[in-house]
Amino acid sequence: MSAVTAGASQDVEARRARALAEEYLRLAAQQQRIVRRHEAGGAGERKIGALLQPMSSSGWTLLADRRWPGTRAANVDLLHVGPGGVLVVDVKNWREVHVEDGRLCRGQEDAHDDVDKVLRIAELAEQTVAEVGLAPLEVVPVLVFVGKAFGPLTLGRVTVMGEKHLVPWINRRGDRLDAEKLPEVLAVLERDFPPHEDAGPVEISPVVVPPVLPLQAAEEQPEQQALFSAEELEASLLDGALAAPIEDWMAFLHPSQAKLVRQSRNGPARVRGPAGTGKTVIGLHRAAYLAGTRPGRLLYVSFVRTLPTVLAATFARLAPQHVERVEFRGLHSWARRFLTERGVRHRVDLKAADTCFWRSWASVGRYSALAEVPVPVQYWKEEIASVIKGRGLTDFSEYADLTRVGRSTPLNRAQREAVWQLHAHYCELLRSRELHDAADLLFLALAEVRRRPLDEPYVAVIVDEVQDLSRVGVQLLHVLGGDGPDGLLLIGDGQQAVYPGGFTLSEAGINVRGRSTVLETNYRNASRILEAAVAVVASDAFGDLDDSLEAGARRMEVARDGGVTVRVDAPDARSLEMALVQAVNDLAASGVGLGDCALLTATTADASRYAGVLRRAGLPLVPLEEYAGQTCGRFKVGTIKRAKGLEFKHVFLPGLREGGSAAKPGESEIAWRERLEVERRELYVGMTRARDSLWLGFLG
Numbered sequence: 001m002s003a004v005t006a007g008a009s010q011d012v013e014a015r016r017a018r019a020l021a022e023e024y025l026r027l028a029a030q031q032q033r034i035v036r037r038h039e040a041g042g043a044g045e046r047k048i049g050a051l052l053q054p055m056s057s058s059g060w061t062l063l064a065d066r067r068w069p070g071t072r073a074a075n076v077d078l079l080h081v082g083p084g085g086v087l088v089v090d091v092k093n094w095r096e097v098h099v100e101d102g103r104l105c106r107g108q109e110d111a112h113d114d115v116d117k118v119l120r121i122a123e124l125a126e127q128t129v130a131e132v133g134l135a136p137l138e139v140v141p142v143l144v145f146v147g148k149a150f151g152p153l154t155l156g157r158v159t160v161m162g163e164k165h166l167v168p169w170i171n172r173r174g175d176r177l178d179a180e181k182l183p184e185v186l187a188v189l190e191r192d193f194p195p196h197e198d199a200g201p202v203e204i205s206p207v208v209v210p211p212v213l214p215l216q217a218a219e220e221q222p223e224q225q226a227l228f229s230a231e232e233l234e235a236s237l238l239d240g241a242l243a244a245p246i247e248d249w250m251a252f253l254h255p256s257q258a259k260l261v262r263q264s265r266n267g268p269a270r271v272r273g274p275a276g277t278g279k280t281v282i283g284l285h286r287a288a289y290l291a292g293t294r295p296g297r298l299l300y301v302s303f304v305r306t307l308p309t310v311l312a313a314t315f316a317r318l319a320p321q322h323v324e325r326v327e328f329r330g331l332h333s334w335a336r337r338f339l340t341e342r343g344v345r346h347r348v349d350l351k352a353a354d355t356c357f358w359r360s361w362a363s364v365g366r367y368s369a370l371a372e373v374p375v376p377v378q379y380w381k382e383e384i385a386s387v388i389k390g391r392g393l394t395d396f397s398e399y400a401d402l403t404r405v406g407r408s409t410p411l412n413r414a415q416r417e418a419v420w421q422l423h424a425h426y427c428e429l430l431r432s433r434e435l436h437d438a439a440d441l442l443f444l445a446l447a448e449v450r451r452r453p454l455d456e457p458y459v460a461v462i463v464d465e466v467q468d469l470s471r472v473g474v475q476l477l478h479v480l481g482g483d484g485p486d487g488l489l490l491i492g493d494g495q496q497a498v499y500p501g502g503f504t505l506s507e508a509g510i511n512v513r514g515r516s517t518v519l520e521t522n523y524r525n526a527s528r529i530l531e532a533a534v535a536v537v538a539s540d541a542f543g544d545l546d547d548s549l550e551a552g553a554r555r556m557e558v559a560r561d562g563g564v565t566v567r568v569d570a571p572d573a574r575s576l577e578m579a580l581v582q583a584v585n586d587l588a589a590s591g592v593g594l595g596d597c598a599l600l601t602a603t604t605a606d607a608s609r610y611a612g613v614l615r616r617a618g619l620p621l622v623p624l625e626e627y628a629g630q631t632c633g634r635f636k637v638g639t640i641k642r643a644k645g646l647e648f649k650h651v652f653l654p655g656l657r658e659g660g661s662a663a664k665p666g667e668s669e670i671a672w673r674e675r676l677e678v679e680r681r682e683l684y685v686g687m688t689r690a691r692d693s694l695w696l697g698f699l700g
Helices: 008-059 114-129 164-174 180-193 231-244 255-262 279-293 306-318 322-326 333-342 349-367 378-389 394-401 411-434 438-451 471-480 527-539 572-587 602-614 669-687
Strands: 063-067 075-082 087-091 098-100 103-106 139-145 154-155 158-162 271-272 299-302 326-330 458-464 488-492 516-517 566-568 597-599 622-623 635-640 648-656 690-699
Touching: 008 063, 008 075, 008 087, 008 164, 008 255, 008 527, 063 180, 075 164, 075 180, 087 114, 114 158, 114 180, 154 322, 158 164, 164 458, 180 306, 255 271, 255 279, 271 279, 271 306, 271 326, 279 299, 279 306, 279 326, 279 458, 279 488, 299 306, 299 438, 306 322, 306 326, 322 326, 326 333, 333 438, 333 471, 349 378, 349 411, 378 411, 394 411, 438 471, 458 471, 471 488, 527 566, 527 669, 527 690, 566 572, 572 597, 572 648, 597 602, 602 622, 602 635, 602 648, 622 669, 669 690
Parallel strands: 087 139, 139 158, 271 488, 271 516, 299 326, 299 458, 458 488, 566 690, 597 635, 597 648, 622 635, 648 690
Antiparallel strands: 063 075, 075 087, 098 103, 154 158
């Protein structure tokens, strides 16, 4: 019988404890490696999620950490659903990755099982979306590697790439799913791929007593360092939009502006800012958002006749499911139809009305106190149309002490009385001939809608180019939109007003205090184009529907550097025409599509003349009055006024005169300078229609 030494049992227990401790250390080290791997994977998923989330402004929806159909624990990292299809995204945060002989490798190990895994998930997604009629090829399995810049490349059906290429690759896919199909696709995917939940307790061996952690303040999560900076992401989205036809570009909403589209306002609101800052596209997306969140009809209206037609076509591409609910109309067109439906007699004949004015001038104006004022007769025609009838004034007391916004020539009491007598005689001639002018049309519509509101009110009214409307026109739209939440949105810029006269919103009874947004970033014009355009109006202060004047040189940021601005000085008309044709042919030879180009002029006569020049050169044209917003290969030609609210990649402005037009016979310097300010604002509008290049043709 062997002797048992003292303390042997303790030695045994010590050895057992040491062995157990070593095993715990081994398991701890193993678990630490697992922890680091999962933390790296989670960080990678968060980075890619942060990269994709801003694309929500372009119609994409990100579904993160979703469970496979029929499983409790298996998950898919990201489902990215939008216009470019259904992307099944598996995120990998590997240190070494490469493709060898068509197989995915992690370091020296074959890792092609991960390719098969994401493909299996995609096949499950295909089965899900098939029930709503989505083609299998619109489901794309994607492997994305954090911190890598290779690819994209394909392994069978699986697209593999580093994260730096992910957003540009998605943008290049373009629009593959109808907007009306997206909600159905999302619904079935959210049903079959629910959010991942805890699968329940996990058995751990050997069993250990869980440590008790001390209470401590919650640590602030460190800010994730995105691989793409916000600027790089925005640049990627911008580059994708720039490559598209100009009609698609006109619907491009910059991600930084998305919140304006969804922001709710408790009364009439206003969006303003310089040319190129995206006011119109915000209006379009706002219309789509309201149509998708509220029942009822919406009205999108503008003074410019061409703009509603083009915007209707743009909106049809942007939100085809809501086309029937948003009405795009010119203001006078809307008023004419409304009066016809209500049975209110109206007969608008602008030529006949013009004849009535000249007869009134010959009868009561020529020898009145107005003859003392050094302005052309056209000035008084504009005074009646814009200052008196545009404001809906019916009594001289309203005009006697009126602040004539936008008019520089001072008028004393006697001269104002003479203007009123001319106005009264003109109106009497119209009545005697049962005629109406354009201002009467809006006055009649306002009176009728006040008498009896619409049987089916608009849920919202969006007004574009509001600075060109009269006070009566804006009051009419105010009645239609009302003072309720999100009922009326006014969009415009006083620096782009191309008609004489004006008014203030307070005069019209509209309060936008606290609900006015000023845009300051130009996304349209390349920097050289914008610099040239701003120089034209930099010294002219302007009113913007309020009681104060703003400096012509405004604070503005520019999103795009570069651009091309060409100035040609020709000694005569023939030389200018030859230079114009050569410039257009050179641009076409460089690969530019003519459908992205426009020639703009100040007058209809000049537009017709230069259209003839281009036709004789064999160039296909479409007049702006016939342009319906559809992509085509024809050169657009028209007046600057008709081009308001539109944009083109390349713009030609021929027939310009250094310093503007000369003073008219009998025109005072004050009146001449007032007219030149309007001309400069119109030229500014024409120049800022150009996105990438601008051609200026001056006559000596």
